[in-house]
Amino acid sequence: MTSFKNQIKKLNSLGYLRTRSVINVEKSTRVNLGNKIVTSFLSNDYLGMSKNRIIITELKKSANTHGIGSGSSPLISGYSESHHYLEKEIAEYLNVESCLVVNSGYMANLCLLNIFDQEMNVVQDRQSHNSIIESSKINKIKINRYKHLDNTHLEKHLRNGKQDIIFSESVFSMSGDATNIKEHYKLKKNYKSFLFVDDAHGFGIAKCKAKNNSIENSCSSFNIKISNIDAYMGTFGKAVGTLGAFICGNKDLIDMVVQKGRPYIYSTALPRCIIDATRKSLKILAINKTRYNKLHSNISYFNKQSLKKDMAFNFTESPIKTYLIGDPHSTLSIRDKLIKEGIMVQAIRYPTVPRKHDKLRVTLTSDHTKKDIDILLDTLENIHCEKSK
Numbered sequence: 001m002t003s004f005k006n007q008i009k010k011l012n013s014l015g016y017l018r019t020r021s022v023i024n025v026e027k028s029t030r031v032n033l034g035n036k037i038v039t040s041f042l043s044n045d046y047l048g049m050s051k052n053r054i055i056i057t058e059l060k061k062s063a064n065t066h067g068i069g070s071g072s073s074p075l076i077s078g079y080s081e082s083h084h085y086l087e088k089e090i091a092e093y094l095n096v097e098s099c100l101v102v103n104s105g106y107m108a109n110l111c112l113l114n115i116f117d118q119e120m121n122v123v124q125d126r127q128s129h130n131s132i133i134e135s136s137k138i139n140k141i142k143i144n145r146y147k148h149l150d151n152t153h154l155e156k157h158l159r160n161g162k163q164d165i166i167f168s169e170s171v172f173s174m175s176g177d178a179t180n181i182k183e184h185y186k187l188k189k190n191y192k193s194f195l196f197v198d199d200a201h202g203f204g205i206a207k208c209k210a211k212n213n214s215i216e217n218s219c220s221s222f223n224i225k226i227s228n229i230d231a232y233m234g235t236f237g238k239a240v241g242t243l244g245a246f247i248c249g250n251k252d253l254i255d256m257v258v259q260k261g262r263p264y265i266y267s268t269a270l271p272r273c274i275i276d277a278t279r280k281s282l283k284i285l286a287i288n289k290t291r292y293n294k295l296h297s298n299i300s301y302f303n304k305q306s307l308k309k310d311m312a313f314n315f316t317e318s319p320i321k322t323y324l325i326g327d328p329h330s331t332l333s334i335r336d337k338l339i340k341e342g343i344m345v346q347a348i349r350y351p352t353v354p355r356k357h358d359k360l361r362v363t364l365t366s367d368h369t370k371k372d373i374d375i376l377l378d379t380l381e382n383i384h385c386e387k388s389k
């Protein structure tokens, strides 16, 4: 136990101690922190769907009829008609052969690499999400990591026709950077490798022209059909506003996850009321683009204003905006000063990002106003100017 105490002390002195704040979320952009309402730039509830009254009513109705817990894993009795229909509906929205709903995005990535029992070579970006890194540590998987977004380096790890999997996030959760899925698709074809895409931060919000009754996604942004890649995963805990995730692929791949995806086989299924709420949310997102358009208007406004101020945020079309500080103590100090001014952003530090890449992360949602964005940028500019004096 004393050794834990020393480890915690050391993490604290280095500025790397992870802590939790008790936060009551009023809406995606306003939270109650210690009895003070502050403007939040923390939530992945990109379209504010977690507070949508129609979805909440659907959840209540379903819970009244079916109860709360699912009672067992999907292979026992946890796979209801609602689970079955949600999978069918997602397959239709995304025009793919097959879909499997799982409890979380982390689980989806673990399941995906559980399906191989021969030696595989997983090629992944050095800034991959932890769920991709951890999923590659199972079975006989070999990992090769390429420099962030460097497709020339990626290509060096591919061996023609061998068992390679390119496994990438479409939008990097710690930087907002985007993967060029078209380039990855070309590499997949040239080297006859597998291509897996984690679209946790693109499903429902990626900048693209979605056809009627379909859902925006990062593959469409690059004019790549999801059915042309081997596995595509999206999550419900972000743009959809509920909980859980799904994997799309051909029928054989999905059948294989049911056979071999141990986290899927051995976990209690998501409650039916969450599944019904998710179905309702997707139904709304497929036809009503008001929130989606508002989010993208906020992203464009943020990019324009931060560029005007010469503030070095990333200027991608993603709602994830990051500001490099480069040391953990300064990152925490700026974060705390922002809280005093009534604004919350996330301090991202090692080991979530490499050492000296400590940064502030700002997440935009459709509920933010232009005024929220102006106040954030002005306040951050003032704090940073004060610091550099």
Ligand SMILES: Cc1ncc(COP(=O)(O)O)c(C=O)c1O
Residues within 6 Å of the ligand: 103, 104, 105, 106, 107, 129, 131, 169, 171, 173, 198, 200, 201, 235, 236, 237, 244, 245
């Ligand atoms: C890129 C990426 N993949 C997977 C996940 C895990 O998703 P979930 O929160 O549904 O477990 C996250 C979560 O933040 C993520 O950012």
